Amino acid sequence: MSRLTFVQWHKHGVPGDRLLKREAIGAGLVRAFSATLAVFLLMGVVVAITNQPVYHFSLGVLFVVLASALIGGGSAGAVARIRGWQHGGVTGFIYGAIFAMISAGLGLPVFDPVILTVAMALLGSLGGIIGVNLPALRRRSRGRREIYRFIDMER
Template identity: 35%
Template sequence: MKGFSFVFWNRRLGDNSRKINLSVVCLGLVWAIGATMAACLILGLWVMFSSSGVFYFSWLLKGVSLLGTFIGGLTAGRRAQNLGWLHGALVGLTYGLVFALLSLSNGLGAFSSLDLAGRLGAYMLLGMAAGVVGINLPGSVSGRRLPRIYRQSY
């Protein structure tokens, strides 16, 4: 596992190397929600243009929401330049909370405490894994060196 980084500490980032970048978390959340909405739009078009009358999409919608979490965590990890696992976990946790609140506000039923904890845990773990993958992708932002003109000399 040489060259694989769970935490990307780098001195060239200075004091910001150990801080959470909330704009990256928001960007990951936007990507997660956007990917989920795009997949739901595709599923809706499939229902509209197919000839079958009954569709059971509960398992497919769960998979789509997990895919959205993975894409959001991957984006956050790729853009974070450090602490990809933490940024991905925050994206997953925020994404899970947003959809739990949307479910409650739309009257789709309240979750039990155990069900909510399980969902949030799954989203957070998947986002964390995606953040680790995102920060270690070849050609990601974190793997590039800054051009000489932008490097600080001490």
């Protein structure tokens, strides 16, 4: 338990230190929407291949959306490498708000938009804590950061 990091404190004013890292939140949102889209496409293939009169995917859709918030939060925490709970929570909240707005705009029934968005924010925070603490995810995000640094040096 002593190796887990929930909050990492460091000096403010250090180069690259910002309250929220937009690239981390963006990476989390991309990962969350990608996971959701992949599973929804698989559900569409199941509907196209099978020949059943009625499909009950509501519980499956809820599970996929909540799991995607967890995955997106983990990705945001891994990219940010600091304050994973904050980056993951913001990622989950934005993802939940966007999902609720799209569902309401399409006229789809949503469980309860406020509860769903709060649940996604909490799962995103949990994913962010996991993402900050997983060494494999940190190693991968470190490589991305080196690529971004290399691209900035060429400008």
